[in-house]
Every structure is written in structure tokens, then in C-alpha cells.
Amino acid sequence: MENKQISERVIERLPKYYRYLKDLSSSQIERVSSKTISTALNITASQVRQDLMHFGGFGQTGIGYDVEFLKSAMQEILGLNKRHTAIVIGGGRIGQALISYKGFADENVFVTAVFDVETEHLKTLSGVSVLNVSELENYLSLNKTDIAIISVQKEYAEQMAKRVISLGVKSIWNFAPIDLNFGDGVVCENINMSESLMRLIYKSSR
Amino acid sequence: MENKQISERVIERLPKYYRYLKDLSSSQIERVSSKTISTALNITASQVRQDLMHFGGFGQTGIGYDVEFLKSAMQEILGLNKRHTAIVIGGGRIGQALISYKGFADENVFVTAVFDVETEHLKTLSGVSVLNVSELENYLSLNKTDIAIISVQKEYAEQMAKRVISLGVKSIWNFAPIDLNFGDGVVCENINMSESLMRLIYKSSR
Numbered sequence: 001m002e003n004k005q006i007s008e009r010v011i012e013r014l015p016k017y018y019r020y021l022k023d024l025s026s027s028q029i030e031r032v033s034s035k036t037i038s039t040a041l042n043i044t045a046s047q048v049r050q051d052l053m054h055f056g057g058f059g060q061t062g063i064g065y066d067v068e069f070l071k072s073a074m075q076e077i078l079g080l081n082k083r084h085t086a087i088v089i090g091g092g093r094i095g096q097a098l099i100s101y102k103g104f105a106d107e108n109v110f111v112t113a114v115f116d117v118e119t120e121h122l123k124t125l126s127g128v129s130v131l132n133v134s135e136l137e138n139y140l141s142l143n144k145t146d147i148a149i150i151s152v153q154k155e156y157a158e159q160m161a162k163r164v165i166s167l168g169v170k171s172i173w174n175f176a177p178i179d180l181n182f183g184d185g186v187v188c189e190n191i192n193m194s195e196s197l198m199r200l201i202y203k204s205s206r
Numbered sequence: 207m208e209n210k211q212i213s214e215r216v217i218e219r220l221p222k223y224y225r226y227l228k229d230l231s232s233s234q235i236e237r238v239s240s241k242t243i244s245t246a247l248n249i250t251a252s253q254v255r256q257d258l259m260h261f262g263g264f265g266q267t268g269i270g271y272d273v274e275f276l277k278s279a280m281q282e283i284l285g286l287n288k289r290h291t292a293i294v295i296g297g298g299r300i301g302q303a304l305i306s307y308k309g310f311a312d313e314n315v316f317v318t319a320v321f322d323v324e325t326e327h328l329k330t331l332s333g334v335s336v337l338n339v340s341e342l343e344n345y346l347s348l349n350k351t352d353i354a355i356i357s358v359q360k361e362y363a364e365q366m367a368k369r370v371i372s373l374g375v376k377s378i379w380n381f382a383p384i385d386l387n388f389g390d391g392v393v394c395e396n397i398n399m400s401e402s403l404m405r406l407i408y409k410s411s412r
Contacts, residue, residue: 014405202284
């Protein structure tokens with residue numbers, strides 16, 4: 001299947017399609033129409049057809065798309081077939097919630113360690129190494145790590161991100177209330193809760 | 207100051223401006239140029255000037271914008287001068303992290319209660335009532351609540367949201383891995399962690 005450049009907008013929608021197709025697959029549904037996808041995801045049917053053409057999912061009039069084929073195609077495009085390791089920087093409430101986040105396994109992501117300046121309160125986490133942040137360099141030199149999840153205070157977020165990047169980490173998932181952006185092949189997703197909450201309050205005041 | 211309709215795009219940027227102006231204000235900085243804002247927030251200077259015109263913040267060439275004036279104007283537009291009460295539905299790890307989320311007070315939001323089907327593990331949260339989800343109707347009939355924060359499993363998210371909406375809640379902050387949308391004056395912000403993670407992995411695979 002041709003691997004085309006996919007626009008930012010389509011990338012936004014890709015995870016929605018994938019999750020929906022996974023649900024259909026679990027329910028043993030074999031085919032789905034663009035209309036059904038459209039209704040379920042609140043995206044126009046023509047946009048659905050256009051997007052799915054990118055993934056080689058040429059639907060057939062009357063019988064729709066093959067769920068397994070499309071799901072596998074997206075899984076590969078999304079990079080979910082590759083196992084990714086992740087570390088959590090910052091073991092506060094948010095960090096702890098992230099360590100036990102059930103969605104990681106679904107995306108072939110595995111948290112291997114959590115780092116903090118104070119680690120006593122984190123000792124009982126099974127399967128995840130609890131380490132002092134001073135051991136970061138040593139850990140990363142021994143353990144190839146794909147993703148660093150930043151859940152420290154705003155003041156330390158950038159410095160911690162730069163630290164892990166200098167040690168070879170290429171993906172940053174940032175939960176600190178500050179926008180991080182990097183060049184040179186490092187990708188970053190910012191989950192900005194305070195901005196989301198502000199938008200919620202703003203919209204409700206209209 | 208004229209209260210114009212502000213486009214979706216500007217709404218996206220509004221929280222970033224506000225947070226930045228708050229930081230400047232804390233540092234006792236009185237004036238700021240569009241160029242400085244531009245560099246700090248990675249938005250073009252002309253876009254900054256255009257956006258700020260919406261908020262009545264007419265900068266003066268050579269001396270820039272008045273930080274306090276702009277900050278106050280945005281605070282009002284964002285609805286942050288009004289106190290908002292919130293309840294958390296779902297006391298799992300994410301719910302617990304949200305209850306102790308420090309960003310609420312900054313936005314004049316106060317969590318008053320958390321609801322779950324099992325409440326023993328939540329008993330020690332100070333200042334926040336811990337209640338069984340069966341008490342939801344009673345609680346909401348006695349306590350005007352602006353925001354319901356949904357942190358339950360995907361399967362229960364929509365039903366819980368509809369339940370609180372039927373009891374008068376107008377804003378939903380949704381952390382469950384499913385997109386929720388409502389009409390009739392109910393606003394919703396979806397924090398979709400699994401989609402964000404998928405985008406991160408996708409971008410890193412390119």
C-alpha cells in the first residue's frame with residue numbers, strides 16, 4: 001500500500017477511526033459503511049471516504065469497508081505494531097495515575113520506570129522500577145527508551161525534557177502546564193489540562 | 207470594551223496568552239511587546255496583534271501592551287472571575303489525580319465532591335465530600351454545580367454525563383477515552399489521552 005504524506009488534520013482523526021474499528025473488530029463486525037462511521041464519529045461521510053482512501057481502504061459501494069483490513073492498515077500506519085518503552089518523570093498524583101493508565105498496553109507501550117526526587121511513596125508499584133532522578137543518565141544509557149512522560153511542575157518540565165532528549169529519547173508526552181516544542185526529530189504531544197479547563201469555562205460563559 | 211464574537215482559533219490561543227500574562231504580572235512586568243509575546247508563545251507577531259485587538263488591547267508602538275489591563279480583560283472574557291464548582295465522577299487513579307489538581311484554584315474552580323461506586327479508598331480526601339454515586343441526584347438537587355468531571359470507564363461515561371446534565375450541570379470535562387458531545391447549551395471538553403498517545407507514536411514513526 002502506498003505510503004502517502006498524511007496531513008495534520010487527517011492525523012487528528014486517525015486515532016478516532018482506529019479506536020472505532022477496534023471496537024467493531026471486537027464485536028466481530030466484518031464490514032462497515034462510510035455512513036455508519038460518519039454517524040458514529042460525527043465526521044461527514046465524504047470526509048470519511050476521503051480519509052480512508054489515504055489508507056488504501058477503498059470501500060465498495062453497497063458493501064462498505066473491510067474492518068480487519070482497515071484496522072490492520074491503520075495499526076501499521078499509527079506505528080502500533082512496534083513495542084515502545086516509556087519512563088515517567090515525576091511521581092506525583094499525575095505521574096502515579098499515568099503509571100497505572102490502562103491505555104498503554106492497548107497501544108503497545110510499556111512503562112518501565114518512574115523517576116522522582118523523593119521515591120518512598122512510590123515503592124509499591126509493581127513492574128515499574130522506582131528510581132531517583134539522579135539515576136536518569138545511568139538508566140537511559142542501559143535501557144533504550146522511546147518515550148518520556150513529563151509530569152513534573154512547570155518550572156522543571158523543559159529542563160527534564162531536554163535532559164532525556166540529550167540521552168536519546170525521541171518522544172515527549174508532556175503533562176506539565178507549559179507548551180514544549182523541540183526540533184531535530186524529537187516529537188512532542190502536550191496535554192494541557194489548564195488550557196482545556198479554561199476553554200471549558202470560556203465556552204460555558206457564552 | 208466591545209464583546210465581539212471570537213473565533214474558535216482565537217479561543218484556542220486565549221489560554222496561552224492569559225497564562226503568559228499571568229506570569230509576566232507575577233514578575234511585576236508592566237508592559238510587553240507583540241514581538242516578545244510572539245517569541246515566547248511561538249505565534250507570529252502579526253497574529254498576536256490581531257488576536258489582542260479582539261480584547262481591546264490596543265498596543266502602542268514603541269511601548270507595547272499594558273500587562274495588567276490585558277490580563278484583566280482576558281480574565282473576564284475567559285469567565286475566570288466567576289467562581290465555579292465542580293464534582294468528580296469516578297474516583298480511580300485519574301479521578302484522584304484530578305481532585306488534587308493544583309490548577310483548579312488558579313481558575314477559580316473548586317471541587318466539592320467525588321462520586322464512585324466504592325468509596326472506602328477515598329475517605330481521606332480533605333475538603334471534598336466522598337459520596338456513593340447513588341447519592342448524585344440528592345447532592346445535585348442541594349448543591350448548584352457548574353462542572354462535572356468525568357473520569358469513569360468508557361462504558362459509563364456517556365450515561366454518567368447524561369445523568370448530571372439532566373440534573374442541571376452545564377459543563378462536562380471528560381477524561382474517559384470516548385468523545386462526548388452535547389447540544390442544548392451544554393459544553394464539553396474531551397481530554398483524550400489515548401488519541402494523544404497515538405498521535406505521538408504516529409509522529410515519531412515518520
